[in-house]
Amino acid sequence: MKVQHIDVGATLQEAxxxxxxxxxxxxxxxxxxxxxxxxVTILAEKAxxxxxxxxxxxxxxxxxxxxxxxAGDKKPGGQNGHIGKTLCQVDDPDEVxxxxxxxxxxxxxxxxxxxxEARQVFDVIVSRHVIEYRAQILEDQDKNQFxxxxxxxxxxxxxxxxxTKVNAVYMSQYQLLPYERIRDHFxxxxxxxxxxxxxxNFNKSAYERLAGFxxxxxxxxxTSELNHxxxxxxNIGGTGHWLHCVSHNDLTYLYAHKNRGTAAMESGGVLPQxxxxxxxxxxxxxxxxxxxxxxxxxxxxxxxxGISEPDTQQWAKKMQKLLQExxxxxxxxxxxxxxxxxxxxxxxxRSIIEEGELQCPAPVRPKxxxxxxxxxxxxxxxxxxxxxxxxxxxxxxMDNDLVxxxxxxxxRDLRMTKVHQKIAGCFRSPEGADFFCRIRSxxxxxxxxxxxANEALTLLFLGKYPDFVTVDENAxxxxxxxxx
Numbered sequence: 001m002k003v004q005h006i007d008v009g010a011t012l013q014e015a016x017x018x019x020x021x022x023x024x025x026x027x028x029x030x031x032x033x034x035x036x037x038x039x040v041t042i043l044a045e046k047a048x049x050x051x052x053x054x055x056x057x058x059x060x061x062x063x064x065x066x067x068x069x070x071a072g073d074k075k076p077g078g079q080n081g082h083i084g085k086t087l088c089q090v091d092d093p094d095e096v097x098x099x100x101x102x103x104x105x106x107x108x109x110x111x112x113x114x115x116x117e118a119r120q121v122f123d124v125i126v127s128r129h130v131i132e133y134r135a136q137i138l139e140d141q142d143k144n145q146f147x148x149x150x151x152x153x154x155x156x157x158x159x160x161x162x163x164t165k166v167n168a169v170y171m172s173q174y175q176l177l178p179y180e181r182i183r184d185h186f187x188x189x190x191x192x193x194x195x196x197x198x199x200x201n202f203n204k205s206a207y208e209r210l211a212g213f214x215x216x217x218x219x220x221x222x223t224s225e226l227n228h229x230x231x232x233x234x235n236i237g238g239t240g241h242w243l244h245c246v247s248h249n250d251l252t253y254l255y256a257h258k259n260r261g262t263a264a265m266e267s268g269g270v271l272p273q274x275x276x277x278x279x280x281x282x283x284x285x286x287x288x289x290x291x292x293x294x295x296x297x298x299x300x301x302x303x304x305x306g307i308s309e310p311d312t313q314q315w316a317k318k319m320q321k322l323l324q325e326x327x328x329x330x331x332x333x334x335x336x337x338x339x340x341x342x343x344x345x346x347x348x349x350r351s352i353i354e355e356g357e358l359q360c361p362a363p364v365r366p367k368x369x370x371x372x373x374x375x376x377x378x379x380x381x382x383x384x385x386x387x388x389x390x391x392x393x394x395x396x397x398m399d400n401d402l403v404x405x406x407x408x409x410x411x412r413d414l415r416m417t418k419v420h421q422k423i424a425g426c427f428r429s430p431e432g433a434d435f436f437c438r439i440r441s442x443x444x445x446x447x448x449x450x451x452x453a454n455e456a457l458t459l460l461f462l463g464k465y466p467d468f469v470t471v472d473e474n475a476x477x478x479x480x481x482x483x484x
Contacts, residue, residue: 008044089120128190165202166457173439174453176420207435210442212471221270226402228410229280235426246270247413252444254437261285279407294396296407307380315356327405335401356384
């Protein structure tokens with residue numbers, strides 16, 4: 001390991017050797033020196049970790065350099081064939097303002113109308129829009145009154161409309177704004193007095209309306225051919241919890257739990273009955289389920305980078321290059337390799353593992369020591385044994401076109417959770433975490449289906465699910481009743 005171009009590993013090894021050769025030193029001082037060397041080793045290893053050789057996110061890299069995109073042959077801007085987003089005039093402008101010519105500025109003569117030249121200005125007007133419904137009242141000769149029925153959902157003398165609720169939930173659960181800032185936005189920009197309690201109620205209403213969607217989502221993921229699974233730590237009321245994710249290209253399911261392992265996975269309801277291919281980062285509890293496994297090679301590349309600095313672990317560099325080479329070959333082959341080419345790569349993979357066995361042998365139990373438990377392995381040895389024992393799961397991506405090289409899909413679906421934690425610091429209650437998970441699952445799934453977050457929430461508060469969601473009759477009836 002190197003810190004600021006200093007080979008700390010070699011220096012500590014030299015210090016340890018000199019300490020063992022020293023004879024004129026007391027046992028107590030020798031023990032203290034060994035402890036100090038051990039502490040320096042731990043701190044140096046921690047200081048050398050970054051996003052390229054561990055699971056540390058790039059945002060925590062100290063003074064990380066900005067990657068510059070290499071200059072290419074293409075000119076800046078949209079390329080040929082690119083569908084642009086140029087602002088175009090519309091046929092139905094909201095307002096038309098006629099501009100007459102000041103005749104005093106024209107030369108004397110006779111003029112006739114010849115049409116007009118139109119220019120349009122697109123702008124946003126943020127304002128309150130109040131609809132007053134006046135139900136007619138009729139009275140008969142006996143003084144009995146009859147009132148016209150109000151539209152569905154209009155039940156109070158003054159109430160918030162659907163778009164107010166949609167915007168509040170959108171800003172809270174999608175844009176991750178704090179309740180107080182949302183309240184200030186409505187009051188200062190639109191003169192609508194929306195309390196923090198009302199925003200909470202809007203989120204709660206959206207959460208309850210999505211109960212049927214969540215059950216449908218779980219059932220869909222149970223029968224998927226391929227799922228990605230991942231988890232990340234979250235803070236709920238000052239206590240550490242875990243936010244779990246099961247997803248693929250079309251669906252996203254998020255849920256929070258106090259545990260990280262099988263207890264949480266059981267409560268999620270997907271993995272116990274899942275029999276397809278599960279892509280993950282080798283968290284051992286995933287292997288308790290009877291499905292086919294595929295491991296994330298992005299994690300392997302980072303770990304190989306972290307252990308390849310010492311010259312004694314050259315196998316790690318070779319394995320890193322091989323995995324990258326196979327990935328490029330799979331991309332060129334359209335997602336899968338021919339059997340003969342796959343066999344060649346597998347043979348090279350095993351040769352590197354054999355080389356690693358020589359460069360990083362298993363620890364040997366000292367003579368006379370009683371056999372108890374598994375001997376502690378180094379990071380390099382643990383990784384070597386994992387790549388050796390789970391070869392099929394590591395290389396599954398080159399023989400099955402469903403399996404990706406990495407678990408990037410699962411990590412992307414969890415990414416906004418970390419953004420929320422940076423903004424808010426924590427979830428104040430388990431209920432708030434549940435709101436976030438279910439609503440974000442719905443919005444993320446809709447966006448994967450080509451439906452915007454605003455459109456998805458509008459449908460929800462209208463008492464409808466998008467067309468791709470097929471729920472039973474009871475769930476649809478409950479959703480409609482909630483809208484009323």
